[in-house]
Amino acid sequence: MPTTTYDLIASNVLTTNTTSITFSSISASYRDLVLVIDGAGGNGDFYPRLQFNSDTGANYAWLDMQGNGSSPSSSFGNTETGQQIANGVFFSISNRTQVIANILDYSTTNKHKTSISKSSRANQVTALVGGKWANTAAINTIRLYSSNGNSLATDTTIYLYGIVS
Amino acid sequence: MPFGLGFFATAGAGAAAGAFELLETTVLGSDVASVSFSSLGSYSAYKHLQVRAVLQDTAGAQLRITFNNTVAGTDYAVHRLQGDGSSVSTQQLNSTDNIVLASLPSRGNESNTFMGWIVDFLDFSNTNKNKTIKAITGTAQASYRRTGLYTGLWASTAAITTITFLVSSGSITSGSRLSLYGMR
Numbered sequence: 001m002p003t004t005t006y007d008l009i010a011s012n013v014l015t016t017n018t019t020s021i022t023f024s025s026i027s028a029s030y031r032d033l034v035l036v037i038d039g040a041g042g043n044g045d046f047y048p049r050l051q052f053n054s055d056t057g058a059n060y061a062w063l064d065m066q067g068n069g070s071s072p073s074s075s076f077g078n079t080e081t082g083q084q085i086a087n088g089v090f091f092s093i094s095n096r097t098q099v100i101a102n103i104l105d106y107s108t109t110n111k112h113k114t115s116i117s118k119s120s121r122a123n124q125v126t127a128l129v130g131g132k133w134a135n136t137a138a139i140n141t142i143r144l145y146s147s148n149g150n151s152l153a154t155d156t157t158i159y160l161y162g163i164v165s
Numbered sequence: 166m167p168f169g170l171g172f173f174a175t176a177g178a179g180a181a182a183g184a185f186e187l188l189e190t191t192v193l194g195s196d197v198a199s200v201s202f203s204s205l206g207s208y209s210a211y212k213h214l215q216v217r218a219v220l221q222d223t224a225g226a227q228l229r230i231t232f233n234n235t236v237a238g239t240d241y242a243v244h245r246l247q248g249d250g251s252s253v254s255t256q257q258l259n260s261t262d263n264i265v266l267a268s269l270p271s272r273g274n275e276s277n278t279f280m281g282w283i284v285d286f287l288d289f290s291n292t293n294k295n296k297t298i299k300a301i302t303g304t305a306q307a308s309y310r311r312t313g314l315y316t317g318l319w320a321s322t323a324a325i326t327t328i329t330f331l332v333s334s335g336s337i338t339s340g341s342r343l344s345l346y347g348m349r
Contacts, residue, residue, distance in 0.1 A: 005183060005185050005186050005346060006185040031217075031342075031344060061305040063248060063249070063250040063303070063305050063312055064248060064312060065247065065248025065253050065312050065313070065314075066248075072248075072253035073248075073252075074248030074249060074251060074252055074253045075250060075251075076305065078307055102217075102281065104217065104219050104279075105342060110277065111219065111277055111278075111279055111340065112277045112279075114278070114279055114280065114281040114303070115281065115303070116283060116301055116302065116312075117303075118301065128248070128301060128303065128313075128314060129312065130281070130302070130303020130304050130305050130310070130311065130312040131305055132278055132304070132306070134278075136277055163217065163346075165190045165217075165342075
């Protein structure tokens, strides 16, 4: 019997400029998580990062591939304090940005946590980012914030989905 | 077709059919040369299939896909757009005997790091069209970095009844996981 699979775990529609959003007590009953963000920068450019389980250590790695309509590029970071999900595709005040971050096998306890994130800022840049959190713990908390401390704007939407497996 | 988003399914939808449904999951308990999803004709009520996976190889070999156990020299093609942390490259491979994707991370480098994959098989049971797939991937091992966007072709109008994931050498490692979903 097929299993209805794609569940909305939590939703946020910002009613004020917000510097961070935290999803906590995430159930381990899913296989993958999908974080969907649509919005703009609040008080300036918002460079999205994720931290898992309150880990602020240099335990995150990433690489990206992006295109800006002129030339493609690829870069990486190896020992960072937050998970990059949209390198070069920050949320600006004047242009809407979308990020879909897939976090695979988030609740397993024998793997580093792998993410694949797709992002785009309207009319400017698009990117694909692969990520790794070098920790085998099940993810039960996700914090979304900006690396420069800026905020997301009012009306930005942040949805967290769980995919059963 | 949105990347990895599918259709919304509200928790507790009960007996109503969802638009994005789990069909099968395989978590490898040992190293294997390939993983197949078979008898896919039983899923013809779905329009598209999606495989979500975390994979690793014993030797860092290439991941490949075949359909209906067809391994013939001219039936497959792929276009690849990949980044390795330094540069972006693109390749076109025509008339191959499988859809060639990317190399998997090697267990010998970082045993706990796997490569994420989301692969869409569009109109998989339609008998009027050649078959198209779309895939995204990413891994950030210190010694092997790769993110990529792929589109593949199987030049056959046959309905897909078997999907096989295989590697060019070595084995897909224990702990790798592949989940098959149907989309209405």
